[in-house]
Amino acid sequence: MKKYLLLLLYCLLAQMATAQDVIVKINGDELKARIQEITTSDILYLSADTTDTLNYKLAKAEVFMIRFANGTKEVFTENLPPETTAKATIADPTYMYEKGRQDARSYYNGTGALLGSAATVFLAGPVGPIIIGAVKPKAHNNHALPYTSLQDPNYVRGYEKQAHNRKIGKAALGTGLGIGVGVLYVLLSVMGGGQ
Incomplete structure (x- = not known):
């Protein structure tokens, strides 16, 4: 049992070591x-x-x-660009909404929701992932987004809608991973305890 946990820990550390x-x-x-x-x-x-x-x-x-x-x-x-040149006229609302959704697919990865959900479901049950998935990401918190686009409310609405959908999906995936790790832990405990 201990060697499986050490192997899991080693894999996590190896993943962090290759981070870029x-x-x-x-x-x-x-x-x-x-x-x-x-x-x-x-x-x-x-x-x-x-x-x-x-x-x-x-x-x-x-x-x-x-x-x-x-x-x-x-x-x-x-x-x-300076703020005076960065203020552009607001573009077509539908285009800006779709541009916000597209940028959410590119710039919002939801890794925190995935890992947080996996950890909280394993440690505390399903309440943690539900809370994590319910909190909507804010466009203004992502500094990778263009300043001029953040001035358009349609862009912000599209970004936040798509990012929230993605966060819910990552939280659900994290919940599944956390449950899987919990089941694996119980099975290994039962198998290791019977020997």
């Missing part, structure tokens, strides 16, 4: 990397796709944001 940072450029391109240093003008990183130890350099002016492997983000606000 993501550099989001102003043009929308994303680079998977391991950030080494952020200077006043450049970002030094290792390529996450290779095993070489060659440092790459990217001008900080080309970068919108870095999503670190631990879940934190650093947005380079100096690279954003």
Whole structure:
């Protein structure tokens, strides 16, 4: 029994060890990397796709944001357009609503809901995942979204609707994983206790 739990712990630690940072450029391109240093003008990183130890350099002016492997983000606000130029006319409401939904599919991953639901159902039962799934994600909390789009209420409504649907799905998946781990734990306990 202990060796199975150690194996599970080892797999989780291996997954965390391979976690990557993501550099989001102003043009929308994303680079998977391991950030080494952020200077006043450049970002030094290792390529996450290779095993070489060659440092790459990217001008900080080309970068919108870095999503670190631990879940934190650093947005380079100096690279954003000034507020006076960022205020654009509100576009077609249907288009902005669909654009918000599309961006939620791209920028909202729901990993926290998945892991939180798995842990709470395993430890405390189904109440935790229900609460996690009920809390709606807010568009303004996601710094990867374009500032001008966040000014449009149709975009925000579309983003939050799709992100909430995705969060509910991730919470349901996490609930299933938590129940599966609980059943596996009980079965291993029963099998290990009978020997």
